[in-house]
Amino acid sequence: MDFDFSSEQYMFRESIRGFLEESYDLKKVSALMAGEGRDPRLWSKLAELGCFSMLVPEEHGGLGLSFVDLALVIEEFGRALVPAPVVETIVSTDAVARFGTEAQKAQLLPSIAEGKLTMVPAIAEAEAGFSPDDIAMTAEVAGNGWSVSGRKILVPHAKTADVLLVATRFGTDGKLGLVLCEPSRSGVSLRRHEAFDPAGRFYEVSFDRVRIVRDEILGGDPSGRSVERLLDASGAAAAMLMTGVAGKMLDRSIDYAAQRIQFDKPIGSFQAIKHKCADMAVAIEASQSAAYYAAWALAEEAPELTKAVSIAKSFCGDTARQVCNEGIQIHGGIGFTWELGLHLYLRRAKVLEYSYGDAAYHRERVLASALAEIQRRA
Amino acid sequence: MDFAYSAEDLKFRDDLRRWLTANLPAGWGRTVFEPKDEDERARFRLDWEKKLFKGGWNGIAWPKQYGGRGATLIEQGIFAEEMARARAPEGLNIIGRNLTGSTLLHHGTEAQKQRFLPKILSGEEVWCQGFSEPNAGSDLASVKCQAARDGDHFVVNGQKIWTSFAQYAQWCILLARTDPSLPKHKGISFLLVDMKTPGITIRPLRQISGESEFNESFFDDVRVPAQNLVGELNGGWKIAMTTLAYERGPEDALGRQIRFKLELDQLLETASTLKRGGKAAIDDPVLRQKLAKSVVEIELMRLNCLRSFSKSLKGEPPGPSASMLKLYWSHVTQSMYETALETLGPLAPLGEGDSLSPADGRFQLSFLQSRAFTIYSGSSEIQRNIIAERVLGLPK
Numbered sequence: 028m029d030f031d032f033s034s035e036q037y038m039f040r041e042s043i044r045g046f047l048e049e050s051y052d053l054k055k056v057s058a059l060m061a062g063e064g065r066d067p068r069l070w071s072k073l074a075e076l077g078c079f080s081m082l083v084p085e086e087h088g089g090l091g092l093s094f095v096d097l098a099l100v101i102e103e104f105g106r107a108l109v110p111a112p113v114v115e116t117i118v119s120t121d122a123v124a125r126f127g128t129e130a131q132k133a134q135l136l137p138s139i140a141e142g143k144l145t146m147v148p149a150i151a152e153a154e155a156g157f158s159p160d161d162i163a164m165t166a167e168v169a170g171n172g173w174s175v176s177g178r179k180i181l182v183p184h185a186k187t188a189d190v191l192l193v194a195t196r197f198g199t200d201g202k203l204g205l206v207l208c209e210p211s212r213s214g215v216s217l218r219r220h221e222a223f224d225p226a227g228r229f230y231e232v233s234f235d236r237v238r239i240v241r242d243e244i245l246g247g248d249p250s251g252r253s254v255e256r257l258l259d260a261s262g263a264a265a266a267m268l269m270t271g272v273a274g275k276m277l278d279r280s281i282d283y284a285a286q287r288i289q290f291d292k293p294i295g296s297f298q299a300i301k302h303k304c305a306d307m308a309v310a311i312e313a314s315q316s317a318a319y320y321a322a323w324a325l326a327e328e329a330p331e332l333t334k335a336v337s338i339a340k341s342f343c344g345d346t347a348r349q350v351c352n353e354g355i356q357i358h359g360g361i362g363f364t365w366e367l368g369l370h371l372y373l374r375r376a377k378v379l380e381y382s383y384g385d386a387a388y389h390r391e392r393v394l395a396s397a398l399a400e401i402q403r404r405a
Numbered sequence: 406m407d408f409a410y411s412a413e414d415l416k417f418r419d420d421l422r423r424w425l426t427a428n429l430p431a432g433w434g435r436t437v438f439e440p441k442d443e444d445e446r447a448r449f450r451l452d453w454e455k456k457l458f459k460g461g462w463n464g465i466a467w468p469k470q471y472g473g474r475g476a477t478l479i480e481q482g483i484f485a486e487e488m489a490r491a492r493a494p495e496g497l498n499i500i501g502r503n504l505t506g507s508t509l510l511h512h513g514t515e516a517q518k519q520r521f522l523p524k525i526l527s528g529e530e531v532w533c534q535g536f537s538e539p540n541a542g543s544d545l546a547s548v549k550c551q552a553a554r555d556g557d558h559f560v561v562n563g564q565k566i567w568t569s570f571a572q573y574a575q576w577c578i579l580l581a582r583t584d585p586s587l588p589k590h591k592g593i594s595f596l597l598v599d600m601k602t603p604g605i606t607i608r609p610l611r612q613i614s615g616e617s618e619f620n621e622s623f624f625d626d627v628r629v630p631a632q633n634l635v636g637e638l639n640g641g642w643k644i645a646m647t648t649l650a651y652e653r654g655p656e657d658a659l660g661r662q663i664r665f666k667l668e669l670d671q672l673l674e675t676a677s678t679l680k681r682g683g684k685a686a687i688d689d690p691v692l693r694q695k696l697a698k699s700v701v702e703i704e705l706m707r708l709n710c711l712r713s714f715s716k717s718l719k720g721e722p723p724g725p726s727a728s729m730l731k732l733y734w735s736h737v738t739q740s741m742y743e744t745a746l747e748t749l750g751p752l753a754p755l756g757e758g759d760s761l762s763p764a765d766g767r768f769q770l771s772f773l774q775s776r777a778f779t780i781y782s783g784s785s786e787i788q789r790n791i792i793a794e795r796v797l798g799l800p801k
Contacts, residue, residue, distance in 0.1 A: 028414070028479050029407045030708065031715040095406045281797050296800040298786070301793035308792055309733050316708035317701075323406050338701045390697035397700045398687070401673055 030319070032099060040099035043076065047107040053368040056108045056226050063187050064110055064228040073113060074142020082120045087136035093326035094121070094263070098319050101264055105271020108375055111183035111227050112145050114268060118260045119146040119192050121325075122205065126246040126253040131207065135190070146190040148257055149179040149232055150383075157388040159203060159254050164195040164234070166206065172240040173197065175206065178233045181382070185210050185217055185230035192257065193234075197249040204249025205257065206239055214238070224374040259336045262383040263321040266339035269347035270314040272376045276354035276369070277307045283358055294357075303353050310346040317342045334396040337389035344386045347376035408711075410479070417476075418483050424460050425491045434492030443616060447497055447573050454496040455528040464502055464526040466656075467510065471522035478718050482659055482711075489663030497573060501525040501532035505578050505597075507651040512595075512636045512644045521576070521597065533574035535565040535598070535622060536645065543787045545580070546590045546642060550624060552581035559583070559596060559634070561604075561627040567781070571607045571620040574600050578648070579629075584639050595641035597633040604628075614773040652782040653727035655713040658734055662706045665738050668771060669703050672696070672741075675763050676748045686748055695744045702737035709733060725795040728788040735778035735785065742772040 083089020138144035155161035164177030214237035284295030321339035355362040467473025550563025584592035604627040609617040745768040757766030
């Protein structure tokens with residue numbers, strides 16, 4: 028029984044944090060608001076540190092590690108507001124490594140490990156809720172392949188991604204599966220969203236009779252489990268990111284409260300501020316418990332995986348909401364300025380809160396599994 | 406990260422389960438419960454504690470030489486879980502076992518350990534805690550109860566309050582002022598007081614829940630032998646902090662978590678069977694969200710404890726982070742009991758003993774009891790100060 032990380036895992040976190048604090052500050056994040064929002068130097072340095080090879084099995088040139096090894100790293104990405112396709116590529120790697128055919132793995136995984144390939148999930152639809160049951164995009168049988176039509180929204184960095192992992196239904200029985208598709212494919216068109224997080228890049232991706240063949244379906248045949256796994260891993264990763272965002276927001280609030288003088292005293296000496304900070308710290312502590320446990324459940328494919336992910340996604344979302352709001356409140360007027368940059372944490376957290384299922388959606392999943400457990404025991 | 410237990414740990418769990426099955430009354434926790442009368446219940450709990458001792462299960466964490474079995478931290482965790490899972494009675498000597506014992510093991514003299522520890526485990530001597538006073542609650546260091554030196558005795562005069570189990574206790578851990586001229590944290594001593602000493606009066610206090618677990622106690626020229634001083638004269642504050650860390654830490658919280666989880670499961674079952682407007686209460690989407698929130702929060706209480714345990718296993722001392730555990734669980738469980746009453750809806754005003762009260766009014770009683778969670782062993786406001794100053798480093 029050990030619910031803690033190894034000293035190697037902590038050491039790796041330190042090296043990631045050290046690198047990010049040194050070379051990736053809020054100015055860099057703000058610079059990404061222009062252009063396509065990609066920082067090639069950041070990408071190659073993270074590749075050099077091994078971030079993209081962690082989930083790639085050794086036989087495909089990776090390190091063969093798990094989400095437990097990644098949990099603290101992804102939390103750091105949240106703290107530093109590392110831009111979107113980094114974590115999306117890592118999460119997609121998990122789906123390819125678990126569900127891909129041998130050919131798909133051989134084709135994609137070595138390039139991912141080297142940091143040369145970006146892959147992002149395309150799941151959300153404008154008229155869907157958060158459940159995969161709501162996915163309406165459909166691939167119709169056409170000749171010896173399929174023809175895909177429909178529209179995805181909020182696909183991060185779709186324009187510069189090498190491969191999209193598109194969740195769609197297949198044929199008349201409507202089975203769900205994932206399709207590997209380049210954004211440059213004929214019939215695919217992109218429209219950049221006006222987005223809540225100016226440091227993010229999100230696209231509406233429309234498919235108009237896009238032809239795909241069997242080899243482009245992840246695993247060769249449609250697999251609902253691959254969609255569920257991608258959603259669970261994405262949701263858990265979002266929980267880890269939000270925990271990082273909240274942790275950074277608390278640290279900044281504590282630093283500010285310790286040096287900001289009002290009424291001749293640091294405001295951090297006032298209980299009204301102290302008690303907010305204590306509540307934020309307790310919420311973050313519990314968020315870490317939730318996010319790390321979800322990482323373990325993903326790594327082990329534990330029977331309680333769904334419940335663990337939903338606990339993490341709902342609780343960490345609520346925590347990020349509380350901590351970002353209170354952090355800005357503690358900073359007062361200066362916290363409301365664009366220039367200080369706290370809004371970037373707030374906006375990133377907000378986007379994550381509503382990605383891959385919001386808190387209410389995940390709480391409903393938690394309750395369903397708790398009721399099922401009770402029935403099983405009865 | 407690894408949630409599996411070793412073969413030895415699993416055997417420990419098995420042995421304990423077998424012992425519990427053999428020693429708890431048949432139907433325990435389902436059809437057979439503790440006596441409702443408080444005095445009878447106290448006797449029942451003490452008998453249970455003596456039974457535990459005979460089975461070798463009392464004070465398992467203590468060293469063998471003082472009657473314990475030197476259990477590992479993991480075994481302590483398993484013990485807490487299994488006792489809670491079997492809904493085993495909590496025992497009467499909670500303060501003796503968890504607070505006096507832990508404190509004496511750290512700060513007691515060898516003679517004190519040999520004199521007091523074995524009788525705590527055997528159930529021969531029950532303890533109470535004389536810390537709070539009417540004017541020393543959250544500001545515990547302002548205690549006024551005096552202990553003046555008179556030859557080889559201290560003479561104690563003053564009043565204590567919220568003295569749980571004082572009416573059943575033979576002994577008391579007492580914080581008393583031994584030097585009023587020193588700054589308030591530095592003039593306090595930690596004494597062991599025989600409750601049979603002349604001059605002690607106990608008056609029960611009735612609580613919100615209607616029960617009378619705690620008391621006011623009055624000390625009027627009570628003579629305490631000087632050898633019953635723990636640690637140094639005027640060094641009692643630091644010792645009291647050790648006591649409080651044990652009261653707030655994961656050793657305490659893990660077992661509580663299982664008991665809350667059992668209550669929550671019972672609540673979900675009640676919500677599933679309770680009819681309201683032609684449907685089950687559980688079909689209300691607003692209620693579902695609230696119940697789910699409690700499922701999440703109670704599960705995280707367990708995970709917080711396990712993380713804290715894992716850090717202790719690596720040698721991190723128990724300290725101010727215990728306040729984070731306690732602040733968390735006290736609030737999430739209060740909110741669970743609020744949701745419990747919302748689940749009962751129109752039936753919520755019915756009390757224990759009414760034939761229409763779902764689950765025989767247990768949720769109403771638990772709701773009332775839960776109001777104490779954010780007050781005892783340091784109010785939430787005090788926990789927040791500790792976290793802000795000693796964990797987060799904010800200025801005083």
